[in-house]
Amino acid sequence: EVQLLDSGGGLVQPGGSLRLSCAASGFTFSSSAMSWVRQAPGKGLEWVSAISGSGDSTYYADSVKGRFTISRDNSKNTLYLQMDSLRVEDTAEYYCAKGLGTTIGRFEYWGQGTLVTVSS
């Protein structure tokens, strides 16, 4: 059974940093592209970042480029999102998502989400 366990969210001040983690199990992690998708309270879905199975290729939304860094440790079956220079508008539920097959951009399975609140 595929499982994705998001963690690392919390309350942080504007300008601060946070690192999210997503522990994966039940599939061959190193073969799967992974993404982060967020949802502000009461709003729709916004794709944040994606990474290939090997970790060689990374992609970012313009809203987070230069501030967020996606990475993965295939030996630990874990996906990360390092978030720096956080802004109030980054407040959201953050979901990790597994790609369908090896293709980036189709979100077959989702974590339960971890809430990030940026506030002074």
Place this chain on the structure above:
Amino acid sequence: EIVLTQSPATLSLSPRETATLSCRASQSVSTYLAWYQQRPGQAPRLLIYDASNRATGIPARFSGSGSGTDFTLTISSLEPEDFAIYYCQHRRNWPLTFGQGTRLEIK
């Protein structure tokens, strides 16, 4: 950036009716379009990928069609658990984007 526009914003129907949801892209996405369902307090769930392929475990009452800029998600014979928010999403190029969602509510 490709903008996806979903209509209607809210759709009010009764169980056993058929729902037709629309997603229009600002430029062609070929068939690189997916549909997701999100129930309150839950993570989204993949329903349809590449415009017309049902994801694993998705009931046959869910079907997708379209190509280029116009897409449709059809839900036949609505069940109580189908009342939720539905999002379309493209993977034609970067950045990936979602539509703003259609809320399907019980009439």
